Amino acid sequence: MKFPVVNIQLPGWVEGFLKGRGELFASVEDRMQLVIDLAQQNIEQETGGPFGAAVFDQEGRLIAPGVNMVSESNCSVLHAEIVALIMAQNILDRYDIGNGGILQYDLAASTEPCAMCFGSIPWSGVSRLLCGARDEDARSVGFDEGPKLANWEAELRSRGIYVRRDVLREEAVKVLRQYAADGGPIYNSGAQKGPFQ
């Protein structure tokens, strides 16, 4: 049997989109605005769902962006947060980007992470998670956040990962609502029915 080389690459529009925005995003709101804009652009460019994410260093330097690429790449793993982490770890050349807690990085996500992305955070080495829209905002337009711990925020904090919620929440929610209003496809785990034993 032969197995493929799977190439993970950001959509072609991302580099052009980032041009002229600078590389420094000083405030948490600056960082969130970027990932909300990535989510918005991902809809307009029709390259995936309405979700953006990015990894920033402590000063706010953009290390790597991510957008939802599930349908574009036929890969259910490629949520925006996962794409940003894969890119950041590749660029920094280490799987623990915090390098044992010495260095501090933010993961910004335009919507609070689903069960998978939540679970990926403790392995990644990020030290802070910035969130825009809430779980319930995603659910209210039909997205499924998956089977997630009710106390997910406390679980991250107990592992030394600080969580800041509701950063530009209203703006982040607007992107979700617009996507739903425009009839964008909403895939979720409800697609799986009828277990076999």
Next chain:
Amino acid sequence: MKFPVVNIQLPGWVEGFLKGRGELFASVEDRMQLVIDLAQQNIEQETGGPFGAAVFDQEGRLIAPGVNMVSESNCSVLHAEIVALIMAQNILDRYDIGNGGILQYDLAASTEPCAMCFGSIPWSGVSRLLCGARDEDARSVGFDEGPKLANWEAELRSRGIYVRRDVLREEAVKVLRQYAADGGPIYNSGAQKGPFQ
């Protein structure tokens, strides 16, 4: 800014290792034996942690294997289950491998999934999860399974995903114990310390 193309590719030994084993793994024990052997081989070849996984179709045809490639690829996302799902979705050319519940696939994992891999399963379109070693077996040798729902099995079942635990558990545990006894590196989320705000 320029961003990389990240290539995800199974370790070079995998294709040779699979030669001569056939492509059909009829029983759940056959499927589990394969992923335990992948875990074992991943240690011997020094390409990652002691974890193997694979996707099989309903008849037991191997679609794609996976092994833990975190250290090899400098990517914290590349647990064995995630690698197998990425490969299977690429090969089948769809992000929902079950195609809306029409087709049934197994994901076999030599150890019960961590929080991230658990969260990835409902998005993947697999209809059954086969597990070898238990969470507590992994924890007993020092691995961290992450912040995972206590009722994770019930959560999968409620989404139509059947879970079969303890398939060749003793054999699966042996690989974990051997890895730990040999002093294999055990990375976990304890590496992250000291949140910043």
